Amino acid sequence: MKKWKMNSFVAVIVIGAVLSTASCGYILHPERRNAHTNRLDSLTVTFDCLWLLAGIIPGVVALIVDGVKDTWYFAPTEKAELDLHKDQLVAVGLGSELAVEVNAVAEIGADVTLRLLDESGSELVPGVGTRVQAGHSMKPLALLVDDSVPAGRAKLALFVDGHLQLSRAVEVHQR
Helix, strand or coil, rough: CCCHHHHHHHHHHHHHHHHHHCCCCHHHHHCCCCCCCCCEEEHHHHHHHHHHHHHHHHHHHHHHHHHHCCCCCHHHHHHHHHHHCCCCEEECCEEEEEECCCCCEEECCCCEEEEECCCCCEEEEEEEEEEEECCCCCCCCCEECCCCCCCEEEEEEEEECCCEEEEEEEECCCC
């Protein structure tokens, strides 16, 4: 009976050590390792901090491992998916500027275009675009919503090599 208790105790210690050294973000999000995007996942940081309740050493190890491996930050693909699923309506007045900034390095060269479209898919203002070279970041793209744009619903759309990547509903209103 005593041997069983000792084996259980050792198993708990080993499992605890493995979990604390591997950390939450490092285990749950391997795609995030070394993929820094400037968009913090507060849930992962919170779980790392909760390890401090178990003890100073597991908490510090969890914070260090996730901090060094950048698993606190959403991966570029996760960020795009999060932006795609936002259902909030962006309100913009005439004479305003709509801008998009992508915080990622291009894996391959691509033509990126930002367009403001009406519900039928027609451009409301001329689109702006740029060519992004492989290994470089994209500069912010901005559209001016001038007086020729009718008030109402529109869609801000980001195209990469002619394919829609992200879109966001926009409500254009008079100032």
